[in-house]
Amino acid sequence: MTAQSGTPAHTVRGASFGLSRGHRHWLYRAMLAVALTGLVWMVLHYGHGLIGVDGHAARSAEAWCMKLHGAAVMAALVAFGSVLPHHVRLAWRAGRHRRSGAGLISAVLAMVLTGYGLYYLGDEDWHDYASWSHQAVAALAVAACLIHVRSSRKGRIR
Structure with a gap:
């Protein structure tokens, strides 16, 4: 029970399960980095001729894209995992x-x-x-x- 309301502390009624502005921005930026690095890789891999990049340069840029994509994925998974215990659990219960x-x-x-x-x-x-x-x-x-x-x-x- 909470001291002020007399309701059980585990209740979700009226609970705030929204993300803070900073947390939301971190999550969005990490997810955006994953999406953009993946999209750039796809453009280089499938459309390098259309954008005027030769095959060798495209493969080199693809490798860097995958390194950045992997780093972005790690950040995004940490950010995504950080919303599970509070945001997801409370919103689901509500x-x-x-x-x-x-x-x-x-x-x-x-x-x-x-x-x-x-x-x-x-x-x-x-x-x-x-x-x-x-x-x-x-x-x-x-x-x-x-x-x-x-x-x-x-x-x-x-």
Whole structure:
């Protein structure tokens, strides 16, 4: 029981489960860095001829993109993990934005699994499937993130 209200301390009624401005900015910047480094890699990998970059320069830039992408992923996973104990748990208990939140968590888990496959599957055939899956799921993850952020601001989707 809390001393002031007489209600159990574990209740979520009236609890604030929103993220602080700094926490939100850290999370958004980390996720944006992951998305942008992945997008730049895709442009270099598939469209280097269209943007006027020769194959050798594109491969060199791709390697740097993947290094930056990996670093951004580490930061994003820490940031994402930091919202699970408080934000996700309390919002879930309160019944707030469950569909968009579950979609976002599912998309992040799919990104982790396909990313793991890209990194650890040695067979070229499986690597190609993991790569295409990772890129397709990335589009869904970005959409899931935007939907969840919008739903939390508008209060429309639950």
